[in-house]
Amino acid sequence: MPFIEESDLLDLHKDIDKAQILNERLLDQVKYKNKEIKSYKIQKNIFAGITTFFVLGALALYSFSAGMRSNETSNTNNLLVSIDSLDVIKSRIDNLKLKNEELSNVKEFYLAKEFLEKEKIYSVQIQSFVDNNITLSSEALANTVFVKTNPFYTYSLGNFETIDEARSFRFQLIKMGFEDAFVASYQDGKRVKIEDPY
Known part of the structure; x- marks a missing residue:
């Protein structure tokens, strides 16, 4: 039977301990990201409500100002600001969806690991x-x-x-x-x- 040097065994244990610490940190990150996802969902709902309110307000303001003003360039500028704001919000929502998918993959990995332990x-x-x-x-x-x-x-x-x-x-x-x-x-x-x- 081969002999394992104590220093080699200690190095092996240190490497395994480091890997376990890394796994625990990853699990903590998954928990943190899950909290972020919940926060992002709430933010997304708030943004959707604010966006809807903003769009309706912008449309009402546009309709009101269209009847009051005869200058078409100012109406066009107001409409472009609204469209730009919608694009920014849509971009943020798309980013949140992407982060949610990434966190779902990490969560599936840990669920599979727990299943394999059984x-x-x-x-x-x-x-x-x-x-x-x-x-x-x-x-x-x-x-x-x-x-x-x-x-x-x-x-x-x-x-x-x-x-x-x-x-x-x-x-x-x-x-x-x-x-x-x-x-x-x-x-x-x-x-x-x-x-x-x-």
Whole structure:
């Protein structure tokens, strides 16, 4: 069995911790963006009401001033201002729709991730220990599986959606010297079975 240097293991844990922190920040950003979307929807409704009021007011003013004034250029200028204002508001609404679509994609990603956590996953077991006095893993790490199966504590790397991905990762670990590595399936934090390696 190959030996992992403590410094390499610490670097691996630091990288995984950084990735988890990044995932938490992304989740916070999704929550923040959802709040922004709600705010944008309210703003959009307010803008729609103000725009409608503005357009009706502009039309009323235009009708009134058309009867009072004989100068056609001033009427044309008033109409152009109204059309420009409508274009600006329409542009803002289009931008809000685009942001809403982007946030929907991020939200769908996190919903899919939560769904996969409930489904069967595959991981590559590299070691088992009788005692739980090792510091190889923490439950806070996102890409490791640390399971107690009496009387052993098992340590697995990777969370894969398909068995082929796990087998490919196992092959890479074997090339690195982990000759006893094997693929196991897990569901709800428990090992279901040891999978066929090929």
